[in-house]
Amino acid sequence: MKTANKRLTAERLVRDALEKAKHFADYNIFTFLNEEGAIKRAREIDARIARGETVGKLAGVPFALKDNFLSPEGQTTASAHILEGFVSPVTATAVAKLEAEGAIMIGRTNLDAFAHGSSTENSYFGPTLNAYDKERVAGGSSGGSAVAVALDIVEFATGTDTGGSIRQPASFNGIYGLKPTYGCISRYGVVAMASSTDCIGFLTKTPDDMDLLMSITSGQDPKDMTTLPDYYETNTHLATRIGIIKDFDNDSVDAEIREALRSKCDLLKSKGYEIVELEMPALKYALAAYYIIVPAEVASNLSRYDGVRYGFRSENSDTLDGLYLNTRSEGFMPENKRRIMIGNFVLSSGFYDAYFLKAAKARTLIVQEYEKAFDKCDYILTPVSPSPAFKLGEKLNDPVAMYLEDVMSVSLNLAGVPGLAIPAGKSASGLPIGLQLVGPRRSDKSLIEFSKELM
Amino acid sequence: MKYIPTIGIECHVQLCTKTKLFSEVNNDARGKEPNSCVSPVDYSLPGMLPRLNGEAIRMAILAGRAMNCEINPRSRFDRKHYFYPDSPKGYQITQFYEPIIGAGYVELPSGTRIRIEHAHLEGDAGKLTHFDSYSLVDLNRVDTPLIEIVSMPDIHSASDAHDYCKELWRLMCFAEVTYGDLYNGNMRFDVNVSLAPEGSDKLGTRTEVKNLNSFKSVERAVEYEIKRQSKILDAGEKVIQETRGWNDAKGETTSQRSKEEAKDYRYMPEPDLPPINLSDEFIEAESAKLPLMPTDYRQIFGDIIPNDTLEVLLDYPTLMKKLGQIEHEYTKKQSAITLIANLFASVLLAEEKSAEYLNDLPSAKDLIELVEMNNNRELSSTATKEVFLRLFDPQMKGRGAKQIAKELGLIQENDLEALEKIVDTVLTKPETKKAQDDFRAGQEKVLGFLVGQVMKESHGKANPSAVQDILRKKLS
Numbered sequence: 001m002k003t004a005n006k007r008l009t010a011e012r013l014v015r016d017a018l019e020k021a022k023h024f025a026d027y028n029i030f031t032f033l034n035e036e037g038a039i040k041r042a043r044e045i046d047a048r049i050a051r052g053e054t055v056g057k058l059a060g061v062p063f064a065l066k067d068n069f070l071s072p073e074g075q076t077t078a079s080a081h082i083l084e085g086f087v088s089p090v091t092a093t094a095v096a097k098l099e100a101e102g103a104i105m106i107g108r109t110n111l112d113a114f115a116h117g118s119s120t121e122n123s124y125f126g127p128t129l130n131a132y133d134k135e136r137v138a139g140g141s142s143g144g145s146a147v148a149v150a151l152d153i154v155e156f157a158t159g160t161d162t163g164g165s166i167r168q169p170a171s172f173n174g175i176y177g178l179k180p181t182y183g184c185i186s187r188y189g190v191v192a193m194a195s196s197t198d199c200i201g202f203l204t205k206t207p208d209d210m211d212l213l214m215s216i217t218s219g220q221d222p223k224d225m226t227t228l229p230d231y232y233e234t235n236t237h238l239a240t241r242i243g244i245i246k247d248f249d250n251d252s253v254d255a256e257i258r259e260a261l262r263s264k265c266d267l268l269k270s271k272g273y274e275i276v277e278l279e280m281p282a283l284k285y286a287l288a289a290y291y292i293i294v295p296a297e298v299a300s301n302l303s304r305y306d307g308v309r310y311g312f313r314s315e316n317s318d319t320l321d322g323l324y325l326n327t328r329s330e331g332f333m334p335e336n337k338r339r340i341m342i343g344n345f346v347l348s349s350g351f352y353d354a355y356f357l358k359a360a361k362a363r364t365l366i367v368q369e370y371e372k373a374f375d376k377c378d379y380i381l382t383p384v385s386p387s388p389a390f391k392l393g394e395k396l397n398d399p400v401a402m403y404l405e406d407v408m409s410v411s412l413n414l415a416g417v418p419g420l421a422i423p424a425g426k427s428a429s430g431l432p433i434g435l436q437l438v439g440p441r442r443s444d445k446s447l448i449e450f451s452k453e454l455m
Numbered sequence: 456m457k458y459i460p461t462i463g464i465e466c467h468v469q470l471c472t473k474t475k476l477f478s479e480v481n482n483d484a485r486g487k488e489p490n491s492c493v494s495p496v497d498y499s500l501p502g503m504l505p506r507l508n509g510e511a512i513r514m515a516i517l518a519g520r521a522m523n524c525e526i527n528p529r530s531r532f533d534r535k536h537y538f539y540p541d542s543p544k545g546y547q548i549t550q551f552y553e554p555i556i557g558a559g560y561v562e563l564p565s566g567t568r569i570r571i572e573h574a575h576l577e578g579d580a581g582k583l584t585h586f587d588s589y590s591l592v593d594l595n596r597v598d599t600p601l602i603e604i605v606s607m608p609d610i611h612s613a614s615d616a617h618d619y620c621k622e623l624w625r626l627m628c629f630a631e632v633t634y635g636d637l638y639n640g641n642m643r644f645d646v647n648v649s650l651a652p653e654g655s656d657k658l659g660t661r662t663e664v665k666n667l668n669s670f671k672s673v674e675r676a677v678e679y680e681i682k683r684q685s686k687i688l689d690a691g692e693k694v695i696q697e698t699r700g701w702n703d704a705k706g707e708t709t710s711q712r713s714k715e716e717a718k719d720y721r722y723m724p725e726p727d728l729p730p731i732n733l734s735d736e737f738i739e740a741e742s743a744k745l746p747l748m749p750t751d752y753r754q755i756f757g758d759i760i761p762n763d764t765l766e767v768l769l770d771y772p773t774l775m776k777k778l779g780q781i782e783h784e785y786t787k788k789q790s791a792i793t794l795i796a797n798l799f800a801s802v803l804l805a806e807e808k809s810a811e812y813l814n815d816l817p818s819a820k821d822l823i824e825l826v827e828m829n830n831n832r833e834l835s836s837t838a839t840k841e842v843f844l845r846l847f848d849p850q851m852k853g854r855g856a857k858q859i860a861k862e863l864g865l866i867q868e869n870d871l872e873a874l875e876k877i878v879d880t881v882l883t884k885p886e887t888k889k890a891q892d893d894f895r896a897g898q899e900k901v902l903g904f905l906v907g908q909v910m911k912e913s914h915g916k917a918n919p920s921a922v923q924d925i926l927r928k929k930l931s
Binding site for chain 1: 495498499500501502503504505506507534536538539540543544545546592719720721722723726727728729
């Protein structure tokens with residue numbers, strides 16, 4: 001990616017990005033444009049370059065920040081009404097690391113409120129449009145971030161992936177999107193969706209950009225006790241055998257996507273790789289387990305939004321219960337409420353064993369299924385989603401159809417393994433098709449490197 | 456009918472860690488402005504994550520060991536959900552499924568053992584102050600580390616309930632895991648009481664009286680509940696399972712919430728904190744740091760300090776520790792320890808300012824010096840008490856017993872030659888002539904007058920019994 005130097009100033013890079021952002025305003029990508037702040041930062045970097053001082057690895061690189069990352073620049077809303085007006089006094093660890101290397105946040109991007117969704121249609125600010133077809137969804141929940149990169153407004157964007165929220169929008173918009181190993185990047189300062197599956201990651205145009213961003217942001221953080229000890233750079237995983245999952249090779253997956261997968265397999269065979277067919281029957285429980293565990297954690301994590309301390313507070317409540325009811329009824333989107341209700345149901349006394357505990361057991365089976373699979377192969381290549389970008393509104397009133405979007409992505413989050421969405425051509429109607437490379441835990445760097453074999 | 460009460464007690468102990476259970480903010484909010492000891496983690500901004508305080512784990516191990524409990528090598532945290540403004544996360548982080556402290560027991564001074572079911576770590580809630588049309592929220596107390604100690608239903612009287620709570624308080628104070636200030640809620644008790652007809656092997660329906668903060672109120676609340684429930688049962692009615700509050704002024708419990716209204720806390724494993732895994736070596740090393748406990752002191756001092764004095768002193772951990780230190784450093788001075796224990800119990804604790812004095816005691820060396828002066832008869836027993844109290848006086852402190860006694864002119868004249876000279880002077884005085892004659896004639900009681908004259912001559916410094924001996928010799 002282009003970094004600032006004496007001839008190409010940071011201010012130039014930032015102004016170009018801001019201009020493009022405004023040019024594409026009708027895509028509804030940004031919830032906030034950081035014009036003043038970004039230019040100020042750019043000038044500081046240019047001044048340091050002029051003085052001959054060393055600047056970071058991302059000096060002057062404009063980036064887009066998914067609006068669920070906390071930083072004092074602009075409101076952090078998570079595209080939710082209930083966080084309207086909230087300006088964070090703290091900065092997320094990942095953002096601080098990017099900014100320490102000179103990256104400049106030019107705007108905050110739209111998402112499904114609290115990252116609940118697969119289309120960015122659940123946003124309080126309305127949907128973001130697909131970079132290739134304005135009548136189609138951007139994917140989600142990191143839809144704004146994906147389109148900002150796909151339209152070349154910024155060099156990269158941050159994302160969060162709880163069940164596919166980076167990989168699916170990346171594949172809908174023809175770019176790279178990485179969900180790293182769970183615990184690779186600190187979650188500190190990122191609005192929580194489901195703590196045990198949330199991963200911080202990036203959307204980029206190239207594997208090398210992805211690698212650079214990972215080397216900067218990965219690592220153990222005392223502020224997040226679930227982060228793993230530093231491992232990213234030390235990883236060298238040599239691949240010879242690539243697995244494909246037989247269970248996904250059926251009519252439920254779009255023919256063009258299956259064809260794209262076959263052609264990539266042929267490419268790999270021609271390069272001398274062995275293709276291994278895998279049976280992973282436990283994965284059929286993934287979606288059900290996911291939509292129990294995740295809503296439970298969602299319901300819990302959203303408990304703090306009560307209108308008492310920050311964000312939106314409903315007017316005209318004369319009792320405490322009234323304040324809670326009105327604030328939460330008015331402040332959450334329908335999909336938020338759906339997940340809060342499911343989550344509280346599966347946790348309630350008498351149902352915990354039947355739902356949450358059973359889902360936790362299914363999760364263990366899925367973890368083991370991946371461990372077994374990686375005994376037989378080094379990486380797995382699968383579709384990201386059953387179809388390319390769908391029409392706006394097509395699945396909005398059918399929550400189950402929307403949840404099925406995640407059928408091939410959620411198992412990675414339950415298992416904690418990394419997955420990289422890569423571009424794999426276009427459909428006959430010109431929509432991007434994406435595939436997903438899956439590796440064992442801690443294989444992130446090698447996985448990114450390996451993706452170049454599929455270019 | 457006669458009923459047997461069965462009582463189980465849950466006790467919350469605030470730990471005196473430097474920082475909070477899940478953040479790096481000062482845990483000691485005493486005398487601080489509301490909401491001044493609060494970090495973004497504590498007031499629960501979006502994206503904030505708990506960071507476990509290792510000191511709280513260490514203290515939990517000590518607290519567990521103080522109660523003869525097993526320490527579980529693996530424990531973990533859970534979320535307990537409820538909406539209330541004192542809970543900024545919307546849930547409390549506690550240990551519902553796998554607590555850190557396992558089974559153990561507490562032995563009361565009477566020898567009765569009360570078994571501990573388990574004890575767990577959790578974060579405290581904030582504090583609400585209610586006004587007519589609004590309430591104020593103070594989050595200083597949020598996530599102060601607590602351990603909740605759950606007893607088995609082994610208690611069968613109000614006085615044992617009292618003694619159990621008091622013994623728990625002593626254990627926690629001696630283990631140095633809490634400030635132990637009951638008035639400020641450092642320890643709070645929830646008491647479960649049920650009655651069963653004598654001879655029945657089934658327990659009756661229980662009620663829980665919540666949030667008692669003194670041993671006395673525990674005792675009174677239990678007594679009240681026993682009477683109240685007896686009356687209900689005698690009338691052939693049923694006790695309702697419910698939570699009750701305690702009104703200390705009225706001396707009665709009142710209904711707060713029945714079982715049907717009980718909350719569903721929707722417990723869930725805390726995904727932001729990995730399980731705690733403690734190695735045997737770590738548990739052992741930390742357990743070894745447990746200071747001496749009341750039982751230890753009873754063993755050490757049982758023969759040298761009278762039992763009732765000892766039980767009084769056990770309410771003052773700093774005094775017991777001082778005695779322990781003296782015992783340790785001056786092993787052969789048993790009589791000294793008896794004297795100091797007496798001075799502590801009958802002089803110091805009777806003093807108005809004793810509460811201030813307790814936190815800053817004189818050195819063992821000073822106290823031993825004082826005892827030696829007393830034993831050498833350099834100080835009369837009255838003078839010993841006076842110098843003893845001065846050892847605590849901020850103005851005189853650190854000067855040592857000898858120096859203080861000198862400054863106050865309290866040292867007795869024990870030099871026999873010098874005393875003889877004084878006696879001689881007195882005997883030459885004409886006004887003592889008659890008394891001398893009377894004594895020689897067998898009137899014993901005039902000796903007191905003569906001793907008095909010598910004391911006067913010595914400005915009170917003469918040792919009266921030595922003076923008596925000399926007078927007898929001279930007048931024989």
